[in-house]
Amino acid sequence: MKAKVPMDEFRYSSYAQEIIFGPGSVNRLREAVDRFHWDRLLLCSTGSQRRGGHIASIESALDDRLVAIYEHVQPHIPDFQIAEVLELADQNEIDAVIGLGGGSPIGMAKALSLALEERRTGRPARAAFPTDQPLVPVVAIPTTYAGSEMTPTYGITHHVDGSARKITVTDVKVTPKLTLYDPLLTLDLPSEMTASTGINALAHCIEALYSITRNPLSSAAAFSAIRSIVSALPRCYANGSDLDARTEMLVGAFLAGTALSHVTMALHHGLCHTLGGTADVPHGVANSIVLPHAMRFNLDVTAAQLAQAAEAMGIPRTGRSDEVAAEEAVQRIYALIGQLNLPQHLRDVGVHESDLPHLAQMALQSRAVQSNPKPITGATQLEEVLRAAW
Numbered sequence: 001m002k003a004k005v006p007m008d009e010f011r012y013s014s015y016a017q018e019i020i021f022g023p024g025s026v027n028r029l030r031e032a033v034d035r036f037h038w039d040r041l042l043l044c045s046t047g048s049q050r051r052g053g054h055i056a057s058i059e060s061a062l063d064d065r066l067v068a069i070y071e072h073v074q075p076h077i078p079d080f081q082i083a084e085v086l087e088l089a090d091q092n093e094i095d096a097v098i099g100l101g102g103g104s105p106i107g108m109a110k111a112l113s114l115a116l117e118e119r120r121t122g123r124p125a126r127a128a129f130p131t132d133q134p135l136v137p138v139v140a141i142p143t144t145y146a147g148s149e150m151t152p153t154y155g156i157t158h159h160v161d162g163s164a165r166k167i168t169v170t171d172v173k174v175t176p177k178l179t180l181y182d183p184l185l186t187l188d189l190p191s192e193m194t195a196s197t198g199i200n201a202l203a204h205c206i207e208a209l210y211s212i213t214r215n216p217l218s219s220a221a222a223f224s225a226i227r228s229i230v231s232a233l234p235r236c237y238a239n240g241s242d243l244d245a246r247t248e249m250l251v252g253a254f255l256a257g258t259a260l261s262h263v264t265m266a267l268h269h270g271l272c273h274t275l276g277g278t279a280d281v282p283h284g285v286a287n288s289i290v291l292p293h294a295m296r297f298n299l300d301v302t303a304a305q306l307a308q309a310a311e312a313m314g315i316p317r318t319g320r321s322d323e324v325a326a327e328e329a330v331q332r333i334y335a336l337i338g339q340l341n342l343p344q345h346l347r348d349v350g351v352h353e354s355d356l357p358h359l360a361q362m363a364l365q366s367r368a369v370q371s372n373p374k375p376i377t378g379a380t381q382l383e384e385v386l387r388a389a390w
């Protein structure tokens with residue numbers, strides 16, 4: 001039986017953010033920081049950004065305004081790292097925090113913003129109203145296509161009784177107040193990270209199109225992002241220094257992140273978070289393996305929305321049903337993932353078949369899974385999707 005997934009009613013929050021996009025835009029960081037009157041900034045980043053010279057660019061742009069650097073953020077952000085960076089931020093009396101790199105350092109900057117506010121005020125920092133502003137604003141400078149720079153969400157991996165579990169937090173206050181998109185910072189993004197985080201951006205678009213909370217803006221952003229991504233991602237993968245391709249891909253990531261920021265994600269994202277937090281699969285790799293299977297699981301209920309994705313991918317629609325167009329979109333995405341040499345099976349990334357029932361149980365608790373357009377009523381359905389991806 002087909003459930004209807006209508007869009008005749010919608011509501012969403014928009015966020016007060018300044019976006020600066022363009023090659024060399026990182027050189028405008030100091031001007032923006034002065035304008036916002038931020039005097040003491042802390043930078044969250046990773047070793048790859050130090051080796052690539054990007055941290056040095058921020059150091060020279062900010063000079064003595066940059067008072068502390070935490071440069072070994074781990075993927076999926078283990079909880080003990082939040083405790084470490086909180087101490088560093090406290091000692092240095094910071095008034096803003098920068099996340100430079102992929103979704104992990106940007107997520108750490110968000111987590112730090114809330115934690116520091118709670119420490120300073122002694123009260124819960126969670127926003128009561130969509131207009132609430134943070135005490136310690138976040139600046140995001142992305143170097144991957146993961147999209148966190150546009151969203152009010154971050155994930156932290158908690159370790160309890162020897163088991164790891166990734167928890168996502170959504171709060172308008174952590175949405176970066178300033179996002180700098182500089183395609184020059186992405187020229188050295190390794191091909192595997194280019195491919196996998198590019199597929200993560202594509203997955204944001206697919207799940208935004210069929211999200212139960214989608215709205216006309218999120219769908220328009222997702223449609224446009226898919227066009228940019230399918231055009232630019234193979235070119236970025238083939239030649240990482242192609243600035244035109246890198247720029248078009250970053251526009252796609254911006255639009256995908258915009259779509260993501262307005263809507264609830266679904267099955268695909270719930271499974272990827274579980275695979276990341278519990279089985280330690282890198283986020284982009286989990287996306288690459290799961291996406292075609294999540295699309296196929298949802299196809300009967302979301303054919304009309306997946307047919308929009310097909311259209312954005314340039315798949316001809318004439319004379320075809322939504323279901324046929326949607327199935328072709330699934331196949332094209334599977335082929336693109338193969339063409340980008342990304343893993344396509346969970347068994348190839350260290351997940352054992354015997355892990356699947358536990359992973360399905362964990363994923364069942366995910367808000368994203370519970371928001372899937374095709375209702376998920378038990379772990380068996382999730383295990384089937386995981387098994388197909390195994």
Ligand code: NAD
Nearest residue numbers: 046048075076102103104143144146148151153154189283
């Ligand atoms: P990541 O930030 O975990 O980085 C992965 C690796 O890529 C790291 O080793 C990093 O050093 C390296 N890297 C990043 N940029 C590089 C560059 N320019 N050159 C060389 N190496 C580079 O990866 P990600 O996929 O960007 O982010 C994934 C994380 O972000 C996950 O925790 C995911 O849950 C989260 N995420 C959050 C949102 C959101 O809306 N909040 C959206 C997408 C992803």
